[in-house]
Amino acid sequence: MSNTPLRLGLAGLGTVGVGVVKILQRHGAMLEARCGRPVRISAVSARSRARDRGVDLSAYAWEDDPVALARREDVDVLVEMIGGEDGPAKAAAVAALSAGKHVVTANKAMLARHGQELAELAEAAGAALRFEAAVAGGIPVVKALTEGLAANRVERVMGVMNGTCNYILTQMERTGADYAEVLAEAQRLGYAEADPAFDVGGVDAAHKLALLAAAAFGTRVDFEGVAIEGIERISLADIRAARDMGYRIKLLGVARMTEDGLEQRMTPCLVPAASALGQLDGVTNAVVLEGDFVGQTVFEGPGAGEGPTASAIMADVMDIAAGVRRPVFGAPAARLTAAPRAMDATPAAFYLRLTLADAPGVLAKIAFALGEEGVSIHRMRQYDHEGAAAPVLIVTHPARRVDIDAAMGRIGAMDESLATPVALRIEKV
């Protein structure tokens, strides 16, 4: 192996960029022993040169423009930590790949939108494009999927991949505070963005799921094909009722290849409280990978933050330094297929929470409406009345989402229904 240093250009010096600098400054000799050649930073780029970031950047050249950074003669690898699906991040990535340079990125939004284009560009140029840090932070799950389980036909990929959502759901359960209170606290602590839609609306986690699905099934990244629902409408009542019946509510991503096509969902689901996903608390991420030979494997760890994300970026850099060249999404980009979308192709049991007037015959009406839509009841619980409203919880036998929605529409329209009915999928884990 060549002893020539691998030279990095770091674009973006926020939390993650600073983490990468710290790893290289602290562990330079160890990294060299492990990947067989030195790894060095040539140049860096960020919006503000003046800002004190707590690390010494004086040894590195400075570029105001990340595209210029990507094109520097002394940069072999562009480490893109700018973020944003277009703009300077994409411009720099395209500039680097077009010049035959490698790109390591933490940018899930960019890859969810432009993954196919960038992968084709990289493979045509013989350059590496790697994104371990874009999915589940410090957990090496892209590597596990595309290399560790590469001999398997993957059957399902699942994950709790947004720490903010999991923190909010965990805190609601723990403290009994409602969604709005906990969200405000999360924002105060810096866990949630001021505009929370990206996190709690499920978009951020859906980006990650779309990338995992492409690598799992050999399909083109199809972010538009992910059915997304956030956690905004999850109430404390649902969290407690789910717990009562042995479940916990998680914002769960599921991707599965079905006979009808690729099913991708990022939605609040109930999972058994005793399962690895059900036991997940706080900001920890977990990804479940299921293959035809290996069976079920589970990977847990910190899904965000300076150290974990920088650790994932540097693992990609070290693979490049060691000469590893693999297709971006596990199989060559030209061979990735555009799978048809199969939204909710897999029937599942559903949890239903109905708020009903305490009137004679109302349960019979509900049962009749469900039955007419082809939904059968597995378990039912009625709780103590809160005034005139009787909360009724139902767990159905496996049903199609479309039938559940039809039944919910009918029930919601009844005079006896005092609040919008809630229906959440129960995912088998």
Next chain:
Amino acid sequence: MSNTPLRLGLAGLGTVGVGVVKILQRHGAMLEARCGRPVRISAVSARSRARDRGVDLSAYAWEDDPVALARREDVDVLVEMIGGEDGPAKAAAVAALSAGKHVVTANKAMLARHGQELAELAEAAGAALRFEAAVAGGIPVVKALTEGLAANRVERVMGVMNGTCNYILTQMERTGADYAEVLAEAQRLGYAEADPAFDVGGVDAAHKLALLAAAAFGTRVDFEGVAIEGIERISLADIRAARDMGYRIKLLGVARMTEDGLEQRMTPCLVPAASALGQLDGVTNAVVLEGDFVGQTVFEGPGAGEGPTASAIMADVMDIAAGVRRPVFGAPAARLTAAPRAMDATPAAFYLRLTLADAPGVLAKIAFALGEEGVSIHRMRQYDHEGAAAPVLIVTHPARRVDIDAAMGRIGAMDESLATPVALRIEKV
């Protein structure tokens, strides 16, 4: 990348060997797309040629002698699935590496004893020697450690890595049967060897820990340096008492680099019932890897069996096919250091179970003996008497093993002590 097929010689056609044949027969085209070249079996070797293994072997040449298999012109990779730390397994591995051929092995015993020698041989010959299947079956944990977390200084490696032991402990708790009964059932079901010492005595799991420790800390494999204790003396009373206090008992491997040297233990420990390790049931394995940047990551999955083990072997084969050449234990073999052994260097809380005569002043005597040995009490519980014997449970403050052992010796020698005192470490997870 070359389009030349990578040609395998399979040595050993037991469960795992048959799994490897199945993967190649079922997923040949997918594997080729993923690693850029065909992977084929040239020849196989096993003890009995006549045995029906349920797979068609007619397309492959047969060798009676695995060393002859390793030396065949049409074999690029020896896949060693014979087992045993010496004998034909090692002879074949040495023959292959000496001829510059790659070796993929599931043989933890061989590597635990001869890992340094074989790694040096492989690296001198420019050949790969890979062992993902030797540790934690289908979980790609060697890859996670040596590649996914390669940018971290590893602080601790822990794992529940023997499915038989975990099955026995889980079944004892679930059914209330004692150790001997559950072991007999496990043997009947084929989970445990007829001579169980290898499994339940902790040797098998200690082999795995020694390999992980070498990869984690850049040290030479030091199996002799692992403090080993099996689960034979764990009683139902301990399992229940631990549960009562919020813990579960696991055969837990822990490796840690301390100021005094490398600490390696494979012993029954208490872990919090609510932790990922505490929640592990049955034959599932789990490995915890902690790094200075990534923090704590947890990897769970099937630790043995045809499909999982074959999946791990084929991941190694596919890396070789894709041209990946990394040092065997993460860093070059010549640079691995012989770390001094630091047995139980890290103090811990201990769980003590004493069986005492119900006599006045006995608890005072116990407390005095513990205090004199420098062990202080954090929690104590006394249970209902069983006849004249009063079971007393103690959780200590962090103490050194040597002080605990001294105190247990003193207490065991007292007239009031009606059974050998039990002391189990409580590992922080």
